[in-house]
Amino acid sequence: MKKIHFNDIRIRNKLLLIYMFSVFLPIILTNIIFYIVTTENVRDQKLEDYELALEQIATGFRQGVEDAAGIASVLYSDAYIYRLLNKTYETPVEFIAAYNNNFRDINKYTPIYSSVDSIHLYTDNPTVISAGGIYLINQDMRKSYWYQSTGNTRMSYPVLTRNVSETGVLDQFVIVRELDSNHSASYEKIMMINLNERFIKQAFTNVTFEGQVYLVDDRDIVQYSTDQSVDSDNKLISFDSLNISEDSVIMEEKYQLQFLNNWRLVGIIPSENLITEVQNSMYSIVYLASWNFVIPTLFILYIAGNIHFRLNTIVKQMRKVKEQQFDIIEGKMYKDEIGVLASEFNRMTRKIKDLINDVYIVRIQKQELELEKKDAQLKALQSQINPHFLFNVLETIRMRSVLKSEMETADIIKYLAQLLRTSITWEDDWVTIGKELQLIYAFLEIQKYRFDNKMEYEINVDDGVEQIYIPKMIIIPFIENASIHGIEPLKGKGKINITIQKYENMIKCIVKDNGVGIRDEKYKQIINFLEGEGVNGKNIGMRNVSQRLKMYYGQDYQLKINSNATDGTTIILMIPENNDKMNPGPQ
Structure with missing residues (x-):
């Protein structure tokens, strides 16, 4: 059988052995002895108190x-x-x-x-x-x-x-x-x-005596008792005939007077009363022992765990070196032996990485630089088509339409250019409700032009809200869905109502259409999609709005969607009121 040397034992187990023999066992033995001594003292004190109470009676x-x-x-x-x-x-x-x-x-x-x-x-x-x-x-x-x-x-x-x-x-x-x-x-x-x-009754009643009292005459007859089970009034009962538990404690006070010659007062204490006192003292001892046990145990486990974790971290990093992963150990390098070992390991790892980089990685870096250079040239060619070129072309078309008195076409081109410029040149993330309304108006006019007056719209805005800041383009995606998915499939004439009002310290935005509504299955998919983490290409606008609202307001906003085939769809969006562009909302 192979002998195990002490040095073969892991450091954590060594610390646990030290703890077992130096802390745990001494505490257990000490508290057992303390419990035995204390319980005997409590029992003796309780018996002495009962004797004094019986003597008083x-x-x-x-x-x-x-x-x-x-x-x-x-x-x-x-x-x-x-x-x-x-x-x-x-x-x-x-x-x-x-x-x-x-x-x-x-x-x-x-x-x-x-x-x-x-x-x-x-x-x-x-x-x-x-x-x-x-x-x-x-x-x-x-x-x-x-x-x-x-x-x-x-x-x-x-x-x-x-x-x-x-x-x-x-x-x-x-x-x-x-x-x-x-x-x-x-x-x-x-x-x-x-x-x-x-x-x-008063003489034989003593609250400090937690037992039964029997007055016994010289013929061993029980003349009086506090024990309700002993009927000493209706018949003569011998004290020796009483059924007294063997575990009970019996105390006696004898009278030596002529008129009470050989009479005695007997007190019977149930063993449970003494056990209760002993148990109460046991709880105190267990509490103190637990306190003395838990604190050193937690401290030893913390020290052992800390040493084991730090050494295990070094071992894991050293094993990675075999796989040519030269990662250094992160964190503060402490001044104890483990800290010195970690510092030396990091210094060795950096040295090896430098040597490898000098010989092999330099060539790879050159190849990567060449690829990056070619990629930059390709992106430069692609960027030749500047968005401003599109704006200039649209402006040229609009001006020609004006010269030809095609004012309706010119207005639509103006609105389209406004939408493209806003979506491409993002600039600020926050705009006033007034600027957002300009964008909404442009979008609705384009949709109205597309549907050949099949669609009408109405915008109602409370006074004083146009200067309040909101995240850019958070209302248009809902209006777009209302026009495309609600009004466009509708056989008759459709209408979109937009209401923006103040509600206590919130801004309430309502987008309502009288379109075909949302099917139940599709409605459930949209709700799950808005609450989930997935990406759905068909609803990317609504998903983008939901994520931006969570980023800006956390849980302080509300977004509700109500829809049926009869009344169409209603979107209710409530966001906190904000009048400061520099401090727009929660982050």
């Missing part, structure tokens, strides 16, 4: 419960409340009097603490009236969830649990406390502080 809920538990402790030591529920009343009036004296101020705490909604008292004292926040404990109530779940614990300290609505659905969070401080009372007395539902 736990703290807010705990503070509200502590406020309610504090009220429960105050009322627990209130002797008036104890005596109100523990006394046996002889009559209802006696209870009402005691109620008014000892219970009406009990709800004074609810406006102070936003977490407290209301305060209720429960007792099995049969002499107490069940109304106004005081309820009797019966057998159904002893079977309720809040009564069963607090058990003997409420005798020692306040207990957090759930109340039950009339429909049997778990309702408000409540703080329950037994009021029997000495355990020797005659009747059972229980205090219930209802927590505000708005406080519960």
